[in-house]
Amino acid sequence: MRISRRALAAAAVCFVLPLSACGSGSDGGGPADASGxxxxxxxxxxWNLRANFKPYFEGVIADFEKEYPGIHVKWIDQPAEGYADKISADAAGGTLPDVVNVSPDLVAPLAKAGLALDLDKxxxxxxxxxxxxxxxxxxxPGTTGTYAFPWYLNTGPLFYNKSLFEEAGLDPDQPPRTYGELFTDALELAKRTDGEVATLANVPTIEDFGRYGVPLMNDQGTAFAFDDDKGVELLTKYKELYDAKALDPQALxxxxxxxxKKFLTGAxxxxxxxxxxxxxxxxxxxxxxxxxxxxxxxxSTGHVNMYVMGLMVNARSERTPAAVAFAHYVTDAEHQMSFAKQVAIFPSTAGSLDDPYFTEEDGTDETRVRIAxxxxxxxxxxxxxxxxxxxxxTALRNEVAKALQGRQSPKEALDNAVKACDTLLRQQG
Structure with missing residues (x-):
């Protein structure tokens, strides 16, 4: 399958480990380091990669086994549906593989249960x-370790319709880059078109609050914090957009x-x-x-949002040196670059994004977006x-919708969202 920005976003699935798997952190078992x-x-x-990338992974495994003759790697590929449940069951049953493809939210409960190796140690x-x-x-949050090798990354540039900007008297070559510029341009565009053209079609998500500079959690990772003054400011601005039809009425x-489709039709x-x-x-x-x-x-922070996948090493693996070596091998610069040329993803290794593949135009649309x-x-x-x-x-989206509809104030909405999220956080254990 093609691994897109949206696919990575949709891949974030949270699960709660059964109590029998709970531990007190990364010291829950297994060797303390990868020496040996x-x-x-x-x-x-x-995670659902065999169908389209079988030759690639078989090649990587064969090369690794050739470099380390005393190793044999058994490759397991799980379907996308039920992946989180499968990891949860393996964690509870003591059958978690040595190296596991995870997203950050999947590694969090494993780290808390002492099942994810702390790579910093x-x-x-x-x-x-x-x-x-x-x-x-x-x-x-609340811990000091790093619990997976970063693997492939993705992000998405923003498309904009230059003709719509120009018709509204905005500079088509100077699109908004900060939220302040976005709010100003969006209100102006809606005013010039009598509300016929919205600038955005989506309500703010947790990533928007992050990119706006809102603190999302406390330092201990025990409570959410996006209902502070800056968070309320962001949602208030979105309410202004919604009222002015600068945010599409169907955004909720x-x-x-x-x-x-809205973008395609010029709405x-x-x-x-x-x-x-x-x-x-x-x-x-x-x-x-x-x-x-x-x-x-x-x-407004100077940093865009990335979506990331990783390879976690089972802290209770009996072959920690081999597991760490293999996870690093798959995610090193050479192999990530090779994988990136087969599918629309990006390597997480330092310096790889300076490769001509990511910097030199060739006239194709694919390259144009890849470089951006x-x-x-x-x-x-x-x-x-x-x-x-x-x-x-879902809780955040529901409360944001109430604020945009005027059923409660932005402050009330975010307070309620934080309260609901904190309750869910405590239930994670």
């Missing part, structure tokens, strides 16, 4: 090989597909997307395609807290 001879049989589990020399934001993405129930001026979208524009809306602009995600995304990823941040579950996302 790299040998023995290990298991490697991926076990293999501290590797951290410098990866982008700082990527290495930090598998840290858990929007999906990526419906937002894309919305800005929308995130991918190289595949450019191809669709070319076929379905040639006028839009001729006037398409590509810019970075809106951010790669440039922004160099100092990107995973804003979604690793402890922020799908249930929490």
């Amino acid at each position: 001879k790299v040998e023995g049989d290990i298991t490697f589990q991926t 076990a293999a501290p020399t590797y951290g410098k090989e990866y982008l700082e934001g990527a290495w930090a993405s598998h840290r858990i 129930t929007a999906t990526p597909e419906s937002s894309g 919305v001026a800005m929308n995130p997307g991918s190289a595949l979208d450019l191809g669709n524009f070319k076929k379905q809306a040639p006028n839009l395609y001729r006037n398409i602009g590509i810019t970075d995600q809106i951010t 995304a790669a440039k922004s990823l160099k100092n990107a941040v995973n804003y979604t807290p690793v402890l922020f579950s799908e249930q929490m996302k």
Whole structure:
């Protein structure tokens, strides 16, 4: 399958480990470091990758076994559906593979249960090989460790319709880059078009609060904090957009597909997307395609949002040196670069995004978007807290909707959202 920005976003699934698996942190078992001879049989589990990338992974495994003759890697690939439940069951039953493909939210409960190896302790020399934001993405608030090797990254540039900006008297070559600029331009565009053209088609998510500079959690990772003055300020601004029709009236129930259709028809001026979208524009809306602009995600922090996958080492593996060596091998610069040329993802290794593949234009739409995304990823941040579950996302969205509809104030909405998320957080154990 094609691994897109949206797919990575949708892949964030939270689960709660059974009490029988609970521990007190990364010291719950297994060797404390990765020193020792790299040998023995290990298991490697991926997440719905065999169907389209079987030759790639079989090649990587064969090369690793050739480099380390005393090792045999058994590759297991699990379907996307029920992946979190499968990890939970393995964790509870003591059958967790040695190396596991995880997203940050999946590694969090494993780390809390003492099942994820702390790489800062076990293999501290590797951290410098990866982008700082990527290495930090598998840290858990309230702890001091890093619990997975960062693997592939993704992000999405923002498309905008230059003709709509120009018709509203805005500079088509100077799209908004900060939230302040966005709010000003969006209100002006709505005013000039009598509310016929909205700038955005989506309500603010937790990533928006992060990119706006709102503190999302306390330092201990025990409570959420996005209901502070800055968070209320952001939601208040979105309420102004909604009232002025600068935010699409159907944003409360929007999906990526419906937002894309709004952008395609010229009802919305800005929308995130991918190289595949450019191809669709070319076929379905040639006028839009001729006037398409590509810019970075809106951010007031100077850092865009990244989506990241990782490889976690089972802290209770009996073959820790081999497991760490293999996880590092799969995620090193050479192999990440090789994988990135097969699928629309980006390497998390330091320096890889300076490769000509990510910097030199060749006239194709795919390269145009790839270069824009790669440039922004160099100092990107995973804003979604690793402890922020799908249930929490729903709670936030519901309260945001009430605020936009005027059923409660932005402050009341965010206070209620934080209260609901804190309750869910305590239930995670």
